[in-house]
Amino acid sequence: MAEATLPSTRALDPEAxxxxxxxxxxxxxxxxxxxxxxxxxxxxxxVVVFNSFRDLPEIAHNGLINFPHSFSWDAxxxxxxxxxxxGGCNGIRQNFINSVELTIxxxxxxxxxxxxxxxxxxxxxxxxxxxVFTCMLLGxxxxxxxxxxxxxxxxxxxxxxxxxxxxxxxxCVQGISFTTLFCRNFYVNIPDDxxxxxxxxxxxxxxxxxxxxxxxxxxxxxxxxxxxxxxxWNEFLYGVIFTSGSxxxxxxxxxxxxxxGVNVRVYxxxxxxxxxxxxxxxxxxxxxxxxFVRGLTQGAIK
Amino acid sequence: xxxxxxPRVLRVGDRSWREKLGGTVPLLVLLPSILATLLYVFxxxxxxxxxxxxxxTLLPSYQFLGFKNYVDLWSxxxxxxxxxxxxxxxxxxxxxxxxxxxxxxxxxxxxIRNEAVFRTIFLYPLAVSFVVTGTVWGWLYSPDVGIxxxxxxxxxxxxxxALATHSQTALLAIMITGVWQSSGFAMALFLAGLRAVDPDIxxxxxxxxxxSFRTYTRVILPTIAPIFVAVLVILLQFAIKTFDLAxxxxxxxxxxxxxxxALVVYDLMFxxxxxxxxxxxxxxxxxxxxxxxxxxxxxxxxxxxxxxxG
Numbered sequence: 001m002a003e004a005t006l007p008s009t010r011a012l013d014p015e016a017x018x019x020x021x022x023x024x025x026x027x028x029x030x031x032x033x034x035x036x037x038x039x040x041x042x043x044x045x046x047v048v049v050f051n052s053f054r055d056l057p058e059i060a061h062n063g064l065i066n067f068p069h070s071f072s073w074d075a076x077x078x079x080x081x082x083x084x085x086x087g088g089c090n091g092i093r094q095n096f097i098n099s100v101e102l103t104i105x106x107x108x109x110x111x112x113x114x115x116x117x118x119x120x121x122x123x124x125x126x127x128x129x130x131x132v133f134t135c136m137l138l139g140x141x142x143x144x145x146x147x148x149x150x151x152x153x154x155x156x157x158x159x160x161x162x163x164x165x166x167x168x169x170x171x172c173v174q175g176i177s178f179t180t181l182f183c184r185n186f187y188v189n190i191p192d193d194x195x196x197x198x199x200x201x202x203x204x205x206x207x208x209x210x211x212x213x214x215x216x217x218x219x220x221x222x223x224x225x226x227x228x229x230x231x232x233w234n235e236f237l238y239g240v241i242f243t244s245g246s247x248x249x250x251x252x253x254x255x256x257x258x259x260x261g262v263n264v265r266v267y268x269x270x271x272x273x274x275x276x277x278x279x280x281x282x283x284x285x286x287x288x289x290x291x292f293v294r295g296l297t298q299g300a301i302k
Numbered sequence: 303x304x305x306x307x308x309p310r311v312l313r314v315g316d317r318s319w320r321e322k323l324g325g326t327v328p329l330l331v332l333l334p335s336i337l338a339t340l341l342y343v344f345x346x347x348x349x350x351x352x353x354x355x356x357x358x359t360l361l362p363s364y365q366f367l368g369f370k371n372y373v374d375l376w377s378x379x380x381x382x383x384x385x386x387x388x389x390x391x392x393x394x395x396x397x398x399x400x401x402x403x404x405x406x407x408x409x410x411x412x413x414i415r416n417e418a419v420f421r422t423i424f425l426y427p428l429a430v431s432f433v434v435t436g437t438v439w440g441w442l443y444s445p446d447v448g449i450x451x452x453x454x455x456x457x458x459x460x461x462x463x464a465l466a467t468h469s470q471t472a473l474l475a476i477m478i479t480g481v482w483q484s485s486g487f488a489m490a491l492f493l494a495g496l497r498a499v500d501p502d503i504x505x506x507x508x509x510x511x512x513x514s515f516r517t518y519t520r521v522i523l524p525t526i527a528p529i530f531v532a533v534l535v536i537l538l539q540f541a542i543k544t545f546d547l548a549x550x551x552x553x554x555x556x557x558x559x560x561x562x563x564a565l566v567v568y569d570l571m572f573x574x575x576x577x578x579x580x581x582x583x584x585x586x587x588x589x590x591x592x593x594x595x596x597x598x599x600x601x602x603x604x605x606x607x608x609x610x611x612g
Contacts, residue, residue, distance in 0.1 A: 026412075030409050030412050030414060031414065033405070033409055034406070034409050034410065034414070034420050037402070037406060037424065038419075038420055038423045038424070040482070041423050041424055041426070041427065041482070041486070042423055044435075044438050044439065044442065044482075045426070047438070047441075047442070048438055059447070060447075062455070063447050063448070063451040063452050063455055064441055064442070064444075064447040064448055064451070064452075065442070065448065065449065065451075065452040066452070113334075113335060116331050116332075117331075117332060117335050120328040120329075120331055120332045121332070124328035126328065126329065132332065132336055132339075135336075135339050135340075135343060135344075136335070136339050136343075138339075138343045139339055139342055139343050141539060141591055141595055142342065142343060142346075142347075142588075143542070143543055143564070143584065143587045143588055143591060144543070145564055145567045145568075145583075145584035145587055146346060146347060146350045146581075146584045146585065146587070146588050147342065147346045147350070148567075148571065148581075148584070149349070149350060149353050149362060149571070149577060149581055150345070150346040150349045150350065151346075153362065173338045173341070173342050174342065176335050176338055176339065176342075177339070180335065204327075205327045205328060205331075206327075230428075230429050233431070234430070234431030234432070234433070234434075235431075236431065236432070236433050236545075236546040236549075237545060237546070237568075241568075241572065251431055251433045251434075251546075254433050254434065254437060254550075255433055255437075255549065255550055265447075267441065267447065270437070274434050274437055274438060277431070277433075277434055278429075278430045278431065278434045281429045281430065281431070282426065282429050282430065284429070285425075285426060285428070285429035286422070286426075289421075289422060289425060289426075289429075290418070293421070293425070293490050293493075293494070
């Protein structure tokens with residue numbers, strides 16, 4: 001602050017002292033409130049991280065919410081490959097792999113489709129394109145429950161029941177609404193003159209997309225990828241209904257783990273499992289969060 | 303498009319087949335998505351409406367039954383409780399997450415140090431699934447190991463904190479967790495709105511001698527009214543879809559005290575083999591969403607008209 005460096009004679013001025021005091025009080029309030037909330041937000045994560053390294057007798061004795069007095073990696077190893085979930089005792093490794101195999105292709109495909117759709121709906125408008133866009137928008141709000149029975153029927157007919165491929169199909173179809181919305185709202189702000197000039201120079205649909213639109217797209221593609229990745233990774237309803245056992249994605253396995261009918265809660269292993277399940281979206285978010293907030297306001301909430 | 307075709311207007315007749323084909327490329331690119339949307343939004347909805355009017359039980363059947371599933375649904379206590387819970391939960395969750403989000407956004411907007419650190423901490427719950435959030439908060443609420451245990455260990459041996467395990471308070475436990483999960487998102491949206499306010503307006507208010515509190519209530523917040531509506535709608539539709547959180551945290555219990563419409567759908571369809579009635583319940587969720595979203599889209603249309611007419 002500029003005032004702080006002014007000559008000390010200013011400090012004798014009663015009005016300035018009062019203003020300064022008010023300013024300091026305001027700062028204390030701001031940082032105080034923010035810090036309290038930050039603590040409230042951080043504690044659950046810290047609790048889980050700590051507990052994944054503590055051993056069970058210590059947790060039972062000191063309670064869940066405590067600093068670790070013991071340290072071991074055992075819980076992580078067990079959660080990963082030997083803990084009993086549902087039927088088998090192979091940890092959640094397979095479910096983790098399932099989620100990776102589901103999330104990565106579904107994210108890439110739905111984002112690519114959204115980028116192309118957004119490009120058409122903003123730069124190659126045709127009679128009725130606004131209606132098409134509005135209809136796609138409706139998909140954003142469709143509750144998954146309404147689509148359950150139809151999907152069950154379609155997956156059955158395509159022989160995709162209880163398969164990762166079936167879930168990929170579902171997420172690609174459902175993702176179209178979101179990805180198209182994000183990309184279209186972003187591309188609308190690219191000046192039409194740019195496209196016009198390119199077309200006069202003889203560039204066609206694909207050339208303009210590759211040479212002009214795509215190089216301008218990273219901000220919105222980052223948002224779309226983060227949104228789709230975290231959304232698909234964290235999705236639970238379809239995973240638990242359309243797959244079972246070793247085909248389940250990780251969210252479904254985590255619920256099974258929490259309700260596995262085990263009498264004694266194995267908090268350290270559960271903590272490690274929960275963290276393994278939360279790590280990929282957290283990582284994506286920590287790496288790209290800055291762009292996410294910025295891009296969200298550019299594309300999503302217009 | 304039309305403006306672009308101008309230089310070629312004179313020789314429209316001899317457009318080559320290549321050019322004609324080129325004109326259909328955008329449509330061809332869009333076609334699969336149009337079909338998918340048609341299927342997913344319209345055919346699925348109609349299909350589900352039909353199933354909800356049929357006598358489907360363990361397997362979908364297409365024998366028409368009329369509104370019996372809806373009547374049965376609305377005469378079950380469980381469904382009434384679920385719908386009531388949805389209203390109570392939505393109201394408190396939206397107001398709670400919105401208010402905390404706004405407070406945090408205003409505080410973060412005071413040119414603070416380490417803004418990125420605070421923002422990251424407030425937003426990270428959004429990246430974590432409801433399943434994980436519900437599981438972990440279930441532990442924190444657990445009287446045997448969680449908050450109650452901690453406080454008792456610190457010396458207050460009569461301290462009682464068992465929100466999630468009493469049917470009168472279990473809904474509150476879900477609300478707190480929901481607010482914890484979503485207020486950061488509300489904060490991000492509000493913050494984006496605050497940052498977009500024209501700095502000249504704020505300066506003008508300050509020159510006029512308005513205190514910072516008055517500057518907010520009279521000048522800044524009214525200009526971001528559209529953000530309030532957006533936050534309200536987004537949070538409401540999160541609330542209506544609440545499923546994973548309640549399932550992971552309380553399983554709808556104790557008893558049926560924290561059951562939600564989405565949980566009833568799941569239960570009817572997959573545990574009780576009442577597909578028709580379950581689909582009827584799903585249609586009621588769709589109806590609740592429509593009750594929120596149709597007025598919102600009308601509002602958006604109205605606002606756009608008003609802006610375009612000056």
